[in-house]
Amino acid sequence: MPADTSAPGLQSVDDVRDFDAFYVAEYRGLVRLATALCGRVDVAEELVQDAMVSVLTRWRRVREYDKPGAFARRVVLNAAVSDRRRRKAERRALERLPVERVAWAPEISGFWNAVRELPARQAQVVTLYYVEDLSVAQVSEVLDIAQGTVRATLDHARRSLAARLRLEEEA
């Protein structure tokens, strides 16, 4: 089947191939990120699909970036935070329905539940740092903020999480 190049952002068969390769390479990592922030795999998949649509529409520009994956991560992280806000009311009504959730040990679930209670920026930094194993410099690159800001945000997040999880350092 010939490649469909009619979408905005795609003008050649090479564009389509490049985007498909990008999609396959980044998909799982993006779903993991989104899952950490929204707590549901099905919602995470939706967010990643939406993010990919966003990337697709501006693919010719994004492909020229040094790290297109970083752009996609930023889109997913922002979408996950926005989704958390806008779906709050809807979720309350729908959460009575059986949905497939990730089966984690209680302490793992507790950790990510606590992360999701953090301010948005802190949650994003923690997710990138601990899920993606990114360095402070890499987190700074993805979120487009200063490394010092990343360090400070991470420090605040750690302290807040430790307190919530009752893992404060013994005096």
Added chain:
Amino acid sequence: MNDRFEELARTAGHALDQVDGGAPRPATVRRLRARRRAGAIAGMGVLAAATAAAVIASRNDGPRINTLPPVTDPITSSTTGASTPADEVALLVATDGGFARRTSAATALVVENDAIPVIGFRFPDGSMLTQVGEQGEREDLDTRLEWRHDGEVEHLDRYDGAAVLGAGLVGGKPAVVLASSTQIGSRLLVVELTTGRERDAGIASGGFSGVAHADVVDDRLFLTTFSDCCGGSFLFAGGVPDVDSLLPQRARDYLWWVAASDDGSEVAFLSSTGDPSASGTRWILVVADLETREITTNVEFDLGAERATWFDFDGRWAVVSGGGINDSCPACLTDVGVIIDTAAAAPTPVAVPLDAMATIDRSHGDRSGG
């Protein structure tokens, strides 16, 4: 930082490794484009749900429907395997080039548009309201409304990004029901297009939240909401802003889509027992006479693997648009819709490949565009 915390954080981070999200869905361009169309409207529902909460004073007068039909015993039950287009209803659909008028025989281009078409409404006077999207700097599709009448195109900039919940007539003139958390500040408004007059639908913070869908006919607003406190769904109708409850009790099903007949004598709504925003949901179409309170149609159907993206009803035809991605057939783009002739002796869902969100074209044969 302490070791116990670091160990837990690292373990929690690596626990995400078990999440692979399944196999990457094939990233064919067609499927992503279809998703963008379907997602645009789904997103509107979410926006409305998150931002609008209803303060609605229920009154004991006025017409009510006091019972919901049983879910397990519909009058007619049918799958959507057939693919016979209805012959008598003309639909307005989004196409690659803009908006088109579609019948079983042909599709005639009505409006060309460089932007991404989302949904269009054509009114009896031939005027047309369209919502289109643009690529913007923001991650989300930026949408705007265009009002085409008397050979002119009026951009309704004030409502950029607003969610369109329905369109109809107020005093015989075209009107649209909008919700927005940005441009008009978390309000549900009925906007009369010919005059620009806005009327607040009485939606504010309160015990009910999440307006899912709305319609307006002859100064009566119809809307579905779900309760923030107790998880039920509610159907309301009435004058603006005093909206009465049609189903005052908490419904055990989700009432998600609603539309009134063009003459305002009937209300039609879709209910589901499962997640109304999910794909594969089983729906029941209910049509009720507002004067006699009798339920005149009760039809069960589904959209296969698709999710409902729009619903329209003119008093006879009920049109449900579906959209999304068919995971069972990665190479397929199967935007399926359902048309039901509620005037038939035994109303039967007929599947049609709509490939877009469809509304009933009410311009009565005028193909020239507004």
